[in-house]
Amino acid sequence: MHFRHSDAIWSEYPELVAGTVTVTGITPDGPAEPLIEKFTAVAEARLAAGTEAEFPEIQAWRRTFSRMGLKPTQYRCASESLLRRFRKERVLPRIHPLVDLCNAISLAFAIPVAVFDTAMISGGLEVRHANGDEDYLAFSGETEHPDAREVIFTDAAGRAHARRWTNRQSGHSSVRDTTASVLIVTEAMHDSASEDVPELVAAIADALGDVWRVSPETAIPTRSSPRVEFTC
Template sequence: MRFVHAPQIWQDFPELVPGVLSVKGVRQDARFDTEIARLLSVARVRLAGTPEGELPEIQAWRRAFSRMGLKPTQYRCAAESLLRRFRKDDALPQLHPLIDVCNAASLAFAIPVAVFDAMAIDGHLTVRRATGNERYLTFAGETEQPDADEVIFADGANHAHARRWCHRQSGDSAVRAETSSALIVVEAMHANAAADVYALLETLAATLTAAGMSVSAPRLLSAAAPEYVA
């Protein structure tokens, strides 16, 4: 599978720092309790000192959403939504071990982490502007069409696997019990994004490898080297 950001995305958001991991041998029975507890503790400390909306990582995404013509307090990046929920509930729902540890890492670093079932992606996955003809499946099973010019994750069959960039993923490629391989995409735009994205990827790679999964080396992408092939 090929993953890439379209040239227009790099032109419009030159501060973007994406990072990627591919995971094979995903295990439904993996246990990450200790690492998740550690990551949630980091998130608690950060939130105790600074509201999520004032964290530099979230502020950068709010600026990006504003530049996309979206109200940043109406459409939030996935990391901010997780942080808001965690601040209120001091817990996150348990969905799947891979999703749970990725969500915990997203909380600790305040950076969006997308996890896709690689087998549900048709050929390639491109972060690009929508034409308005793509198909998006909600988690409730409803079909939507992204707005024209909206930033989406689109595959070769014109399926949108995320809407409004890192606001919400699709039910099409959600990780499930039968998932065997996954693509993890981490994206940030703040001043220390490169170091933080790489540290987040290293954290996930070490955790998943220790659980017996086969994980690629962490990889940062750039406008000069935008392509990742799993």
């Protein structure tokens, strides 16, 4: 399988910094809570000094959404949505140890982290502009079609696994109790992203090793080398 951003995405968003983690051996009973608390505490400290709207990581994604023609306070990147909910409720709902852990790391870094069940992906994933005929399975069970030119994550079968780039993932490849292998993708646009994304990727890989005793593979795709191959 593979993951990549299209040439058009790299051309239009040269400030993009992305990272991937792939791993096999995930179970629904990983003891992730101590690490979840650790990363959540980092987010709490950051939010004590100001709201998520002031974070450079969030401001950069807001500018990106505006460039995509989206109202950034209507369609938020995933990390902003998590931070906003956490600031108001002081807790995030528990879904699955892996999802909960990645959400906590996303909170700590204020950078979107997407987790895909690779068993539900055909061929690989590409971040590209939509044609408009791709199928997106919402968590409500309804099938949607992204707008033409919308930035999506799509596979060889024409499924959109995320809409509006980092706004909303699909229910089709979401993590469930039967998930064993995953592709984790993180993307950032802010000035220090070239330092922060590798640190975030390393944090995820270390956390997965601690909780599930696995050996993740990591990569930092670039414009000159955009394709990541993996065997999960």
